[in-house]
Amino acid sequence: MPQIYKYLFGPVPSRRLGRSLGVDLTPFKTCTLDCVFCQLGCTTHKTFARKEYVPVKDVKSELSRWVKGGGKTDYITLSGSGEPTLHSRFGEVLRFIRERTPFPSVLLSNGTLFWQPAVRKSACQANIVKLSLSAWDQFAFKHVNRPHPDLKFSQIVDGYRAFRDEFQGKLWIEVFLLWGMNSVRCDVEKIAKLAKTIRADEIHLNTAVRPPAEKFAVPVPRKQMEAVAGLFRPRAKMIVEFSANKSVDIAANEITIRAMVQRRPCTAHQIADVFGMHLNEVAKYLGMLTRTGTVQIQKKDHETYYVG
Numbered sequence: 001m002p003q004i005y006k007y008l009f010g011p012v013p014s015r016r017l018g019r020s021l022g023v024d025l026t027p028f029k030t031c032t033l034d035c036v037f038c039q040l041g042c043t044t045h046k047t048f049a050r051k052e053y054v055p056v057k058d059v060k061s062e063l064s065r066w067v068k069g070g071g072k073t074d075y076i077t078l079s080g081s082g083e084p085t086l087h088s089r090f091g092e093v094l095r096f097i098r099e100r101t102p103f104p105s106v107l108l109s110n111g112t113l114f115w116q117p118a119v120r121k122s123a124c125q126a127n128i129v130k131l132s133l134s135a136w137d138q139f140a141f142k143h144v145n146r147p148h149p150d151l152k153f154s155q156i157v158d159g160y161r162a163f164r165d166e167f168q169g170k171l172w173i174e175v176f177l178l179w180g181m182n183s184v185r186c187d188v189e190k191i192a193k194l195a196k197t198i199r200a201d202e203i204h205l206n207t208a209v210r211p212p213a214e215k216f217a218v219p220v221p222r223k224q225m226e227a228v229a230g231l232f233r234p235r236a237k238m239i240v241e242f243s244a245n246k247s248v249d250i251a252a253n254e255i256t257i258r259a260m261v262q263r264r265p266c267t268a269h270q271i272a273d274v275f276g277m278h279l280n281e282v283a284k285y286l287g288m289l290t291r292t293g294t295v296q297i298q299k300k301d302h303e304t305y306y307v308g
């Protein structure tokens with residue numbers, strides 16, 4: 001995609017969705033949480049103030065232009081640099097996708113605002129909604145997701161249950177497991193027990209295989225993930241990319257990024273700037289390159305550098 005879009009990125013290959021065109025509705029790292037595993041780094045603007053962070057008319061106009069230009073994707077996904085439901089008009093964008101494009105829509109949300117009826121009503125416009133659940137009480141929530149101090153875990157989970165009653169589309173729950181933080185069997189049992197009350201269509205297990213915000217966010221080995229998948233109803237699916245995907249697009253981007261970091265160490269931001277890519281896309285490719293040992297991570301002056 002030529003670099004004429006400010007709010008669209010990709011389509012990027014996605015294990016869950018095939019190919020997904022991203023729509024970014026918030027400024028970088030504007031989020032209700034500061035998850036220790038976040039692939040975008042630490043949250044710089046922690047808030048739960050909902051407003052029109054980016055102009056909806058410009059987002060709609062980019063989507064129209066992309067569709068008219070013959071754009072092809074499997075899904076159009078609200079995701080990106082922060083929490084999409086913080087955008088006060090995200091429901092309007094979902095409705096626009098439904099009415100004015102031939103593609104189904106996905107909302108990837110951390111779910112923390114679903115206790116608000118207006119957020120749930122807007123989210124009902126999506127074909128698929130993914131919500132996060134990586135804790136079982138307020139203490140665990142603080143430990144793993146470092147929420148805005150006014151957010152209450154029990155209120156959020158009540159919001160999930162209410163949403164299930166209201167939403168006709170597919171509801172997915174993503175459980176992000178971290179070694180030593182929420183992955184021992186008795187903790188996963190508590191998450192699974194809560195997840196059951198939400199009656200999701202699918203449960204997805206993930207772990208920190210992409211460079212995380214904090215060094216102590218350590219991935220859980222595949223074997224252990226598989227051992228706890230059966231605790232969930234329905235049985236959890238592994239969506240974690242333990243090995244590199246070999247699709248042609250990915251290979252092309254991996255080669256260019258690798259060639260760049262072989263010349264000089266770069267941060268993810270620098271790579272994104274040079275190639276005009278969204279940071280989410282860069283994180284995906286860096287995850288694959290670091291997992292295969294093709295690229296190494298070096299920390300310097302609180303920055304993470306990638307070295308070929």
Ligand code: SF4
Nearest residue numbers: 031033034035038110
């Ligand atoms: S992982 Fe998602 S919810 Fe958590 S801090 Fe990053 S952007 Fe926010």
